[in-house]
Amino acid sequence: MSSKSRTGKKSRKSSIEGQDAATHESFALSREEKRDVEESLPPRVQVLHEIIRQQGKEELERSxxxxxxxxxxxxxSMGFSMLTRAVLNAHLPEAAGWFLVENLGYTIGFLIVILARQQLFTENTITAVLPLMTVPSLQHFGKLLRLWGVVLLGNLIGVGLFAYGVGHMQVIEEPVRESIIxxxxxxxxxxxxxxxxKGIVAGWLIATMVWLLPAARTSKVMIILLMTYLIGIGGFTHIIVGSTEILFLVFDGRMSSIGxxxxxxxxxxxxxxVGGSAIFALISHAQVRSDD
Known part of the structure; x- marks a missing residue:
């Protein structure tokens, strides 16, 4: 091959590289645009894990x-999930499709509790567990049991008071009462x-909701509505909402406390x-540890 031919190939290659460089330069982003890109990216899974772990750590330290x-x-507050759903059930036509509308009422208690930052037991099946999984110790385990015991007892007393009050203070009409029953x-x-x-699925969905909320930004209400609505239409069992309905039966004499x-x-x-802690929290934590 002649030197002239080799020189021509080199010049064409240099020209192509120059064009590529110019094209690349034309798509270069300014500092402000790079910042916009970074702000638009979803948070890394490690960030979500750390946010929830910090929330759990704060909850473990509360008095x-x-x-x-x-x-x-x-x-x-959770009592309103039962009451709103019963009111809708009492006033909607008796047709299969209206069941989907009725279960919108199921989400109301969750909206109140989560947006008001009140302590709900099934939220703590993931938030309070991550600090223990990150740094396993008897001290963290003891704090976890203390948190679970206090919150579960407080939740059950609250729904029990709500169920008793609704049943004995004449605040509802008879059709609504029949709907609750x-x-x-x-x-x-x-x-x-x-x-x-069914409780496993409900625990999994609540833990999923908690995991999604830090990344939701302006869509938190939609995340809460979607996850809790799925629990309602799926008939999955939730210890707090379900206790409101079953304790109403107990106070109405239709069921025993033992039952x-x-x-x-x-x-x-x-x-x-199992759904919130043993499965979802454990898998989510294992994912973060594997990345690390």
Missing amino acids: ISALGWSSLAAGL KLGLDVMHNTPWQMFS YIGEFALPTLAGNL
């Missing part, structure tokens, strides 16, 4: 009285194994813990 009052308020009886058609299995504890509360509680 018993602060946790107790907040969880009591959450239990009272129907909701409770529908839940009790499940066997204890079904309570447990509430053995047939609903214990299997549903176990399912929520």
Whole structure:
């Protein structure tokens, strides 16, 4: 090959490289545009993990009285999931499709509790567990059990007061009362194994909601609505909302306290813990550790 030919190939190659460089330069971003790109990117999974871990750490350090009052308020607020759904059920036409509209009421209690930053037990199945998974210790485990015990008790007292008040203070009409009874009886058609299995899905969905919220920014309400609506239309069992409906039956004399504890509360509680902590939180934490 002649030197002239080689020189021509080199010049063409240099020209192409120059064109590529010019094209690349034309797509170069300014500092402000790069910042806009970074702000538009979703947060890394490690960021979500750390946000939720920090929230859990703060909750573990709260005093018993602060946790107790907040969880009591959450239990009272969660009662509106039962009440709103029952009101819709009482006034909507009796047709299969209206079931989807009725379950919009199921989301109301969750909206109140989460946006008001009240303590809900099933949220703590992931937030309070991540600090323990990150730094396993007896001290963290003891704080976790303290948090779970106080919040669960406060939530159940709250929903119990709500159910008793609605049933005995003449604040609802008879059609709404019948709707509440129907909701409770529908839940009790499940066997204890079904309570447990459906509780796993409910716990998983609540943990998913908690995981999504830090990245939601302006869409937090939609995330809460979507995740809790899925629990409602799926008939998945939730220890706090379900307790409102079943305790109403207990106070109305249609069910015994033993039946509430053995047939609903214990299997549903176990399912929520497995779905939120043993599955979702563990897998999410393992993902972050694997990346590290």
